[in-house]
Amino acid sequence: MKIVLAPMEGVVDHLMREMLxxxxxxxxxxxxxxxxxxxxxxxxxxTRLCPELLQGGKTRAGTPVRVQLLGQEPHWLAENAARAVELGSPGVDLNFGCPAKAVNKSRGGAVLLKETETLYRIVKAVRDAVPAQFPVSAKIRLGYDDTSLALDNAKAIAEAGASSLAIHARTKSDGYRPPAYWPWIAKIKQQVKIPLVANGEIWNAEQALLCQQQSQCQDIMLGRGALAMPNLARHIRDQAAPLPWPEVLALLMHYSEFEIAGDKGKYYANRVKQWFSYLKLQYPEAQQLFSQLRLLTKSRDILQLLEQQRSD
Structure with a gap:
């Protein structure tokens, strides 16, 4: 089993990757x-989005970090994919799953799931531009409005030379509403020969096992669940108990100190609130703290509240 930490725009930055x-x-x-x-x-x-490029393309814990590209022009995606690996990325990932309206409006992310031929041309161009020893992976959803092109899209990506394919088992229209339709991944696996990675609605070890059974995939990708339970990968892999709340608070403090120092606090308030929106799904203490934290807008006030909580 391989466990991949999913890309989550505006939340899983390099500091979060470092910590997890x-x-x-x-x-x-x-x-x-x-x-x-x-x-x-x-x-x-x-290097701004992936400072790990400056340290061999890995986090300090030694976990490889693959640069993700989003766009619609095969030539320019190929040019930038080549640059990413030249800079030290251990491969390239292509985003065909982002459901954000602003991204889709500019013809990026999940909207390309309507254009099977475009998916093929993008993956083919990138594969041709990147040296063979570097993987070219992609991530999709089951479709945009429906699943009618799910099989065609997956086959096109595989035929274009992708090394692996992560599948978020919902359409763009489904958003993040449960359930995730893991059996659909099993259908795709019958038609596609490249390795598949199952993604969507994995919050604990039991759901990870059910996902593996229904998707017929050993490899999984964790997103929101990894933020709700910071040791979710260990919980799944090693049956570790969920991280105790005092240890989660220590992580929050650690994240806060580095986020504020590293980016002058510009995005900190929004990012820590986003993290709390997931933590409160797992920890009642986070729910109680979030009711106070959500009203704060200044980094120093949030940090002070966390320090107070930690000392109580």
Missing amino acids: TQIGGYDLCITEFVRVVDQKLPARVF
Whole structure:
């Protein structure tokens, strides 16, 4: 079994990857997406989103971090994929699953699931541009409005030369509403020969096992569940008990100190609130704390509240 930490825009930044991989259990991380339009991007764009490129393409815990690209132009995606591996990314991931309206409106992410031929051309161009020893992976949903193109899209991506395919077992229209339709991944597996990674609605070890059984995939990708239970990968892999709340609070403090120092607190308030929106699903203490935290807008006030909670 391989466990992959999913890309989550605006939440799973390099600090979160650092922290979760330090806890352990992950075989691979995927970055937040690098948006590609009509140019070859400078190195600083890649290293800003993926500073792990400056340390061998791995977190300090040694977990590989693969750069993710999002766009619709095969040529420019290929150019930027080549640059990503030149800069040290151990492969490239292609985003065909993002459900965000702003992204889809600009013809990126899940909206491309309506265009099977475009998926093929993008993956083929990127595969041709990236040296053979570097994997080219992709992530899709089951479709945009429905599942009518699910098999065709997966086959096109495989035929274009993708190394593996992660499948979020819902359509774009489904959003994140349960359930995830894991048996659909098993249908795709019967038609596609490349390795598949199952994703969607995995919150604990029992659901991970059920996902593996219904999807017929050993490999899984964790997203929101990893934020709700910071040691979810270890919980699944090693049957570890959920991380105790005092240890979660310590992680929050650690994240806070580095996030504020590293980015001058610009995005900290929003990011920590987003993290709490998941933590409160697992921890009653987070639910109680969030009722106070959600009203705060300044980084120092949030940090003070966390310090107070930790000392109580």
